[in-house]
Amino acid sequence: MTVSRRDLLKSAGAGVGATVLGAAPGLAARGEVAPREDAMALLYDATACIGCRACVVACADVNGLEPDTALTGGMYSMPLDLNARTKNIIMLWRDEEKEQYSFVKHQCMHCLDPACVSGCPFHALTKEEWGVVKWHGDLCIGCRYCEIACPYDVPRFEWESFNPKIIKCELCDHRIAKGLEPGCTDVCPTAAVVFGRRDELKTAGEKRIEENPGKYYQDHLYGTDDLGGTQVFYLATVPFANLGLPERKESAAHYGSKVHTTLYKWMLLPLTVFGLMATFIRRRWKIFEEEALREQQETGRPPQL
Amino acid sequence: MSAHKHQVWKRAVPVWDSSLNNSIFWFFLALALVSSVLAGIRLFGGLAFTGMSDDFAWGVWKTFNVMTLTALGSAGLAVGVAAWVFNQHQFHVIMRTSLVISLLFYGTGLISLGIDVGRPWNFYNSLLPWRWNYHSSLFEVAICMSAYFSIFLLYENLPAFVERRYVVAPTETRRKISQFTHKYRAAYPFMIAAAYLLPIMHQSSLGSLMVIAGPKVHPLWQTQMLPAYYLLQAFICGFAAVVIILMISSMGWRRPLDMPVLSDLGKFMAWAAIAFVAIRWTQVLVTGKAGMAFQPDSMALLFHTEMLLNLIPALILLKPRVRRTPRSLFVGSVVIAIGGMLYRFSPTTLAYRPGSSSLYFPSDRELLLALGAVGWTVVLFMIIVKYFAVLPAPLSEWYRAINHAKEKLPELRIDEHGAATDY
Numbered sequence: 246m247t248v249s250r251r252d253l254l255k256s257a258g259a260g261v262g263a264t265v266l267g268a269a270p271g272l273a274a275r276g277e278v279a280p281r282e283d284a285m286a287l288l289y290d291a292t293a294c295i296g297c298r299a300c301v302v303a304c305a306d307v308n309g310l311e312p313d314t315a316l317t318g319g320m321y322s323m324p325l326d327l328n329a330r331t332k333n334i335i336m337l338w339r340d341e342e343k344e345q346y347s348f349v350k351h352q353c354m355h356c357l358d359p360a361c362v363s364g365c366p367f368h369a370l371t372k373e374e375w376g377v378v379k380w381h382g383d384l385c386i387g388c389r390y391c392e393i394a395c396p397y398d399v400p401r402f403e404w405e406s407f408n409p410k411i412i413k414c415e416l417c418d419h420r421i422a423k424g425l426e427p428g429c430t431d432v433c434p435t436a437a438v439v440f441g442r443r444d445e446l447k448t449a450g451e452k453r454i455e456e457n458p459g460k461y462y463q464d465h466l467y468g469t470d471d472l473g474g475t476q477v478f479y480l481a482t483v484p485f486a487n488l489g490l491p492e493r494k495e496s497a498a499h500y501g502s503k504v505h506t507t508l509y510k511w512m513l514l515p516l517t518v519f520g521l522m523a524t525f526i527r528r529r530w531k532i533f534e535e536e537a538l539r540e541q542q543e544t545g546r547p548p549q550l
Numbered sequence: 551m552s553a554h555k556h557q558v559w560k561r562a563v564p565v566w567d568s569s570l571n572n573s574i575f576w577f578f579l580a581l582a583l584v585s586s587v588l589a590g591i592r593l594f595g596g597l598a599f600t601g602m603s604d605d606f607a608w609g610v611w612k613t614f615n616v617m618t619l620t621a622l623g624s625a626g627l628a629v630g631v632a633a634w635v636f637n638q639h640q641f642h643v644i645m646r647t648s649l650v651i652s653l654l655f656y657g658t659g660l661i662s663l664g665i666d667v668g669r670p671w672n673f674y675n676s677l678l679p680w681r682w683n684y685h686s687s688l689f690e691v692a693i694c695m696s697a698y699f700s701i702f703l704l705y706e707n708l709p710a711f712v713e714r715r716y717v718v719a720p721t722e723t724r725r726k727i728s729q730f731t732h733k734y735r736a737a738y739p740f741m742i743a744a745a746y747l748l749p750i751m752h753q754s755s756l757g758s759l760m761v762i763a764g765p766k767v768h769p770l771w772q773t774q775m776l777p778a779y780y781l782l783q784a785f786i787c788g789f790a791a792v793v794i795i796l797m798i799s800s801m802g803w804r805r806p807l808d809m810p811v812l813s814d815l816g817k818f819m820a821w822a823a824i825a826f827v828a829i830r831w832t833q834v835l836v837t838g839k840a841g842m843a844f845q846p847d848s849m850a851l852l853f854h855t856e857m858l859l860n861l862i863p864a865l866i867l868l869k870p871r872v873r874r875t876p877r878s879l880f881v882g883s884v885v886i887a888i889g890g891m892l893y894r895f896s897p898t899t900l901a902y903r904p905g906s907s908s909l910y911f912p913s914d915r916e917l918l919l920a921l922g923a924v925g926w927t928v929v930l931f932m933i934i935v936k937y938f939a940v941l942p943a944p945l946s947e948w949y950r951a952i953n954h955a956k957e958k959l960p961e962l963r964i965d966e967h968g969a970a971t972d973y
Binding site for chain 1: 561562594595596597598600602603604605607608631634635637642646666667668669670672673675676681682683684685686687688689690692709713735738739740742743744746747750751754755758759760761762763764765766774777904905939948965967968969970
């Protein structure tokens with residue numbers, strides 16, 4: 246087979262061109278993912294939260310998590326942050342100078358386009374029924390890439406365990422299946438956190454903003470379109486970024502995978518690179534073999550590769 | 551030491567007269583063995599003894615042994631692409647050394663990865679294509695790296711090992727080896743094209759890994775260009791690793807240096823390093839991050855350290871006279887390798903800023919395990935180059951080795967050139 250340099254460049258150009266063209270629309274869009282029909286959600290209103298942490302205890306209770314008593318010498322549960330025994334936590338943010346404060350509830354956000362699901366090499370994290378992001382122990386290799394990927398720093402790893410699991414809120418889907426609501430919303434005394442269908446809670450949240458103009462930060466219901474949209478909504482009076490809720494629109498999954506998916510679209514670019522290299526190498530290989538043979542005949546030394 | 555005409559590297563020859571009974575060998579063997587015992591213990595317990603946490607979920611086993619050291623392990627890629635695709639014939643004589651470097655760094659890197667993951671028993675999923683997540687760059691790295699090591703690196707390294715077997719084998723085995731060699735050579739161009747494609751893919755994907763972390767990686771490092779930079783550094787560090795290891799080996803085992811070959815490696819390394827600095831500075835300027843590079847903080851300092859450790863030696867090595875001087879080529883390559891390794895390490899660790907203020911430093915046992923992998927690399931390298939024709943040498947060394955072999959084993963059926971006499 247003889248291929249001229251001109252042909253080669255042409256085919257290479259076509260390959261690269263097609264890759265770029267094929268990927269262009271993907272790069273332009275924000276890669277929004279629509280919520281599932283059956284998506285369930287939480288709505289947390291920081292202005293209604295009294296920081297009683299009843300939801301933290303209830304969460305541990307219904308999920309069979311051992312109490313985290315490290316800080317209290319075994320007296321009572323007092324986790325400082327999400328950890329391998331804590332899937333849900335209430336934290337306090339305070340600015341002494343501006344005399345501002347706000348409680349914030351942290352648990353898995355069940356993103357519409359989750360970074361952990363996008364990054365997990367073997368689908369050990371998937372978007373399941375009700376839009377719950379669920380962990381599957383039979384697929385997980387324990388690489389902890391989900392912890393690197395999650396923009397909310399939610400997944401936790403059992404560092405102590407021989408058989409470590411990824412610990413995170415799964416929206417009490419075992420309770421939803423029984424027609425119950427999650428542990429946290431079940432016990433909240435002020436209804437600061439409520440459970441329901443995502444579309445209904447979105448309407449409810451936006452109604453609160455409408456009825457109280459100027460009360461909430463930027464009159465915005467966090468989670469509608471933030472980081473591609475989430476299944477947990479937040480209302481607060483202080484900037485969301487202070488509460489550990491990044492104020493970006495593009496999902497981390499999309500930001501993190503757009504170049505990768507472009508480069509590997511239909512494997513066009515890798516195959517082009519392979520084809521080019523193989524053509525060059527084959528041509529040189531023939532010359533190399535001939536030279537090796539000639540040298541062997543002239544010198545008597547066996548050729549080396 | 552200047553390169554005389556008769557000292558030109560012509561063939562790979564075993565360092566058969568080297569002794570392994572020296573302090574360097576025993577030191578690295580001890581390090582390797584201690585770390586292996588620790589690795590064994592680790593498999594029966596959790597990872598709590600490490601410095602890792604939920605903030606810094608990745609420690610040195612991934613960020614150093616895999617993401618940094620496989621850049622040095624890209625020697626086989628860098629030299630191979632230069633020789634076969636860019637037609638640099640002079641590099642064929644150092645190909646075996648480059649490939650052994652790749653084999654050892656990738657091998658130890660993959661073992662480190664096996665110790666690092668919390669649920670290694672689920673690795674079998676990588677053999678079940680319906681469980682693959684094609685969108686994950688970590689999946690790409692995992693599959694591509696293991697395939698590269700277990701198929702292509704072993705294939706590429708085969709000649710040096712088969713050659714030794716051929717010399718001592720009985721006639722019937724020699725016939726079989728010859729038949730096998732015929733098939734091996736028929737597949738060669740396609741196999742090595744794939745052997746260059748795979749590391750190009752996974753070395754760039756190593757960079758893609760940190761893109762998904764978004765602002766957790768300092769803006770001076772967080773860019774969609776990460777895969778391109780990681781790939782470029784694989785070539786830079788790959789060339790540097792070959793220069794450094796060839797020079798240390800030649801000095802240590804008293805072999806002459808072929809400076810024209812080594813300085814050509816230096817030329818490729820220098821231009822690649824200049825390209826890296828130019829592209830990265832352009833990207834920093836275009837994306838409006840130049841201000842961050844001149845803030846009086848540790849991140850700006852780290853940025854300039856990485857860039858200058860690449861740029862200054864590269865500019866100096868552009869002068870042919872300088873890079874033909876062994877000392878300057880060696881020092882320049884070491885500095886560039888440090889700069890490149892620092893760059894490959896930063897986005898995962900030094901410039902990684904997760905939500906909380908906690909910092910990561912590996913625990914003693916964790917660090918010992920990471921260094922133990924390097925220990926194995928050194929130990930195995932010393933053993934391999936003693937028993938197999940890997941390190942390049944002038945022809946006189948080849949004939950010395952043949953004479954020695956024939957004296958020691960008179961029944962060997964080889965002639966004075968080392969060619970088989972019976973088949």
